[in-house]
Amino acid sequence: MNLTDLTYLLPELILLLAATAVFLLDLLWLKRPGAEGKRALLPYVALVGLGLAALGLIPSLGGVRQVATMLAADPFAVFFKALAIIGVAVVILTAIPYLRGRTPYRGEFYALLLAVTLAVCLAVGATNLVLIYLGMEFLSITSYVLVGFLRHDCKSGEAALKYFLYGATASAVMLYGMSLLYGATGTTDLGGIAAAFASAPQGAGAGLAWLGTPAIILLLAGFGFKASLVPFHQWAPDTYEGAPTPVTAFLSTVSKATGFAVLIRVFMVVLAAMQYQWTALLIAVSIVTMTLGNLTALRQTNIKRLLAYSSIAQAGYILIGVAAVWMSGATFTGLNGVLIYLFAYLFTNVGAFAVVTAVESATGATEVKDYAGLVTRSPWLAGLLFVFLISLAGIPPTGGFMGKFFVFGAAVQQRLWVLVAIAAVNSVIAAFYYLNVVRYMFFTPAEEGAEPIGVAWPLRGALLVTAVLTLLLGLAPGPLITWATHSVQLLALR
């Protein structure tokens, strides 16, 4: 540990300081008469903190480095840290109008969002099973609090409790899987475990395969819970519906991306010798996830639940990319599709939830039928939601199309024909329920006396950023493709 190492930790340190600062400022301005206006500045303090943390990523750019024995500052970690910082920044913008009048503890909310970003940064950079577990736990526990943040809203409490019960079980199972790996190899360092697996005798019944296979399954429970893969998805619909909508946007994008990042790091680095086993498992999980997610989404009447099941289905598509990774020795291809998909999906889904937030803030409605005639009430919101929905459906010229193109392309290269065929059928099913919302918005008349919907300024900013990027990633995806392809460098894989 020296000072150069500290520069690689700048994002984490800045986020920690920013979270503490928001807590203290909130305290300072609490109960002071006339300070309500000052407390309204807190989300902007948090945004400045996130901006500084993004700048703090600069020293970590362009190199694969080990930091303080347990963390990696590799391009892969930097990609996901940047994704988390951008995602949370947009989520904060959507939260500003949403929280007004819903809870008096707004400062705490932004401080917790900064803390949760810190947790993501730790989890995606960790190269030690213990730190991975701590990072995921930090992320989970902070998420439980955020989900249950609306204390006087029964649904929010129910959502938090369900999320907590599933999360506690999933993390216990994951910990058991980690203990198997530790027991088999005597180390918790990812590189060390990988070396032990590589040097063990190969073949059925020989070496460490008999312990590695159960470890893969048990670890997948923990990672799959975060990424909401079937069969670890049951919490998602209820939690997404009950949680404050900005938190739902966070859970379905940044938190999901973290699950994928940790899954990729552990499976690629540690269990590279057992790729045959985990690829087969991931293909099966991917098929079940997208099919179940899409079929259940067909019957949803609540927009938040609809997007929850859609988000489960999307996790299935993303998993195709992980299953289609082709590895030989230290080089592997196909993974950049996963990163492109996750990045495009971040803006698309946060944008979709930003529209939901706007409608919910103005009218309190979250049913699909309440979107009838949205085009007459707010043409902008309807138009933007249309963009986000076609991006979710994977129709060009949107970022969602680029993500699907790369992920399905990797599967085609690997000749995973069955997987590709099922994914294609699923995309058609998905288009049906996405376009159903579009039908309500544009072709069903609004109720009598429905008023126009006003949108607060911070939310307009969030909508602008997400919509522009959703379209930009579809029209000019070059920089993202280059960045994602360069980001597929993991510590200990070289």
Next chain:
Amino acid sequence: MPEGYLPILVMLLVTGAFATIALVVSAVLGPKRSNPAKDEAYESGILPFGDARRRFPVQFYVIAVLFILFDVEVILMYPWAVSARKLGVFGLIEMAIFLGILLVGFVYAWKNDAFKWQ
């Protein structure tokens, strides 16, 4: 193959057998003389009253969470105190940062009336 784990299997069997035998033997041979006092729930010597399944103030919950937090904090300080000389200034600064972060949370909870019985 898992030959090295044979002792663990033996251990598992022995503990299982021991537990089963101990329970069965005491159930078969033990005297069974029950009276009302014996059938009461054991409450560490205090006479039990009422039903255990009743509502209690959610405030207990906040107090319990805060208690666990600071309990664990103190537990972490013990091993640090033992090796404080070895860790030197580095350890001292680390502990100061750790306590500082916790202190922020403590002050926040305090000022938000977490310790006031509402």
